[in-house]
Amino acid sequence: MSKTSSDVRHTSIGSSASKRKTAKPAAKVAKKARKSALLSEAEIREVFRRFHAANPEPKGELEHINPYTLLVAVVLSAQATDAGVNKATRALFKVADTPEKMLKLGEEKLRDHVKTIGLYRAKAKNVIGLSQRLIEDYDGVVPSDRDALESLPGVGRKTANVVMNIAFHQPTMAVDTHVFRVANRVGLSRGQTPLAVEEDLMHVVPKEYAMHAHHWLILHGRYVCKARKPECWRCLINDICRYPDKTPAP
Numbered sequence: 001m002s003k004t005s006s007d008v009r010h011t012s013i014g015s016s017a018s019k020r021k022t023a024k025p026a027a028k029v030a031k032k033a034r035k036s037a038l039l040s041e042a043e044i045r046e047v048f049r050r051f052h053a054a055n056p057e058p059k060g061e062l063e064h065i066n067p068y069t070l071l072v073a074v075v076l077s078a079q080a081t082d083a084g085v086n087k088a089t090r091a092l093f094k095v096a097d098t099p100e101k102m103l104k105l106g107e108e109k110l111r112d113h114v115k116t117i118g119l120y121r122a123k124a125k126n127v128i129g130l131s132q133r134l135i136e137d138y139d140g141v142v143p144s145d146r147d148a149l150e151s152l153p154g155v156g157r158k159t160a161n162v163v164m165n166i167a168f169h170q171p172t173m174a175v176d177t178h179v180f181r182v183a184n185r186v187g188l189s190r191g192q193t194p195l196a197v198e199e200d201l202m203h204v205v206p207k208e209y210a211m212h213a214h215h216w217l218i219l220h221g222r223y224v225c226k227a228r229k230p231e232c233w234r235c236l237i238n239d240i241c242r243y244p245d246k247t248p249a250p
């Protein structure tokens with residue numbers, strides 16, 4: 001017997017409903033798998049206990065003299081290495097360690113100082129722009145709150161987090177490429193954007209470790225959990241980390 005159009009419609013609705021029925025448990029299973037790949041509270045505490053034991057007072061590697069030079073160094077460091085920035089700023093900060101002195105130096109001479117750093121033209125422009133704004137709106141003093149910092153030229157969320165943490169001792173979580181990678185590999189977060197990882201970390205990192213957490217994660221990513229070939233054989237959290245493709249000892 002041939003099917004009527006209503007039979008066909010009924011069959012089609014029935015089949016998509018049954019698909020939904022089977023899809024729901026599958027989505028639940030996937031969600032559960034993602035969750036189980038995350039570290040437990042006790043494991044997270046142990047990760048940071050070990051980082052702390054190995055390096056109780058981790059320091060950022062960008063050289064600076066005061067909050068202003070820190071801000072300038074962080075702006076210059078986007079998509080550049082800290083070592084490359086330090087090389088350029090050593091001489092720069094001798095002649096310009098305040099917004100006033102930076103404006104006196106001028107954009108052209110500033111460009112000369114930082115021309116070894118990637119995107120130096122745009123960065124020099126931003127440094128001059130933010131120095132101007134600091135003088136006009138903040139009496140030449142770097143503000144400590146996020147909104148004010150993020151309103152300055154060339155200053156995004158990550159830069160603000162670094163300055164708030166290092167210069168003003170606030171427990172912020174600056175997520176750069178290292179922190180993003182390490183957090184996802186280890187199982188501290190499954191965030192797909194820097195902001196999502198930042199929010200996860202702010203939520204799960206135990207309070208007593210929050211001040212230094214981003215430094216530990218950056219240094220771990222820079223020297224051990226490297227992007228291409230993580231050195232898992234000498235990693236102090238190897239037995240806790242959830243990364244499935246750990247590198248064997250050479």
Ligand code: SF4
Nearest residue numbers: 225230232235241243
């Ligand atoms: S075990 Fe390997 S992947 Fe995991 S944190 Fe250590 S270096 Fe990174």
